[in-house]
Amino acid sequence: MDSPCYNSDMLQSDQSANVIVEIIAGATRYKIMQQCIEAGVFDNLESHGEPCTAEVFAKKNNYEPKITVKLLDTLVSFKLLEKNTNNKGQSVYKNCLGTSKYLTRSRKPTMIGLSMMESSFILPMLDMFPTFLKAGQPNLDMNKNNIETGNGNLPPEMPKVPSKGSNKPQLIENNTKPQMSDKTLPKMNNMMPNPSMKPNLPVMPAMMPKMPAGMMPSGMDMKNKPLMDGNAMAGMMHVKMMSAYDGFSGPCSNVLARAFDLSTHREAVDLGGGSGQISFELSREYPNMEITVFDLPQVSQMAEKLQPASTKDRVSFKSGNFLEDNIPSGDLFILSHIVHMWNSQSLDQILTKVYASLPAGGSMLVLEKVLSEQRDGPELAITNDLLMTLMSKGQERTSTEYQNLFAKYGFINFQVRSLEGTNYFDAMLVKKPF
């Protein structure tokens, strides 16, 4: 019988499909990683202490042996685990360095909250993308702390904070705007992966918004009746997000603190500083600097409870709303992932206040991912530009756009330093003239 005649050229699939295959594979990778985080796979490997065989690992954790081998090999192919051979010739597995540092609950800061935010908030929001595409941006307004309010099915223990004056939650009534069904409601209840980090706050019923005020598309089955003060709700939601925010800066906060020489500054204010992670790094880098982390009351109170003892002498927390209240004064302001969150009207309020609160010669350190001048990269900045627009009518900017923006308020000496690697930040510094 004739043998089949094969062409000896290299076999290659259609390369124009590569990018699509990669994106689809990325979704699968993400889902498997997230499920492993939730199931405690990385924690269990870490607590084992030494590299272990799939068989031992499965037995110890009551996992099904065959699935366990396949899962561990899959995680090796994702570069989340390392596989080596022990002196008995058996394959043994352990967490890679990054997995151990950022995906286990025994270490801080982790990226667990950030990964959870993706599945609990970003992906469900993007489920509505076809609707956004037609109807336009979701009807959000972080600036007025507009919130969707519950439909009265709150548990009796839910505090009813009276609305007052301008803080009164404003209902969003435009029903033509994107709707989310109960099924697609982002589930931020899981945003506190480490039980010790759970704030002592009332449990949110399923129908309550699960994210910061203004960060939720309108019409999410929420009706009528303002039940909570807008600021109280915003604070509560940001508390839930706090561990996620730490995941953005976790791998680079120490580098960001060293991006510029800030040693002449003595009194810094970290506006919307969340957990204070950037401030903790700045205080380590600059022993003569005292830092006030200014954030919404619930966030400040929770962050203060979680503050590492070693930072307490020079980093303090102050509660307030930077849109409505006076802000502390200092000779250095830090705005990390703040500028991109707000629309031009609110940003105007924030930057005007910062400029007025700085003495001549004072500085403002702004930490954001900067878009290339051609707006063709980096990918994280381009994607975030879209997400910010959807979530809060904010935006990402190029270096020139930042320089022009800050110049409008009187800031000079614009400097920018970009961060190598895959990350969510670059660093910019401007000065108030003498």
Ligand SMILES: C[S@@+](CC[C@H](N)C(=O)[O-])C[C@H]1O[C@@H](n2cnc3c(N)ncnc32)[C@H](O)[C@@H]1O
């Ligand atoms: C995206 S997070 C950034 C947190 C931190 N700066 C970082 O880079 O990790 C935004 C922060 O701004 C705070 N925030 C939002 N609105 C605020 C307001 N009106 N007044 C004070 N803080 C506010 C939130 O509570 C949250 O901690």
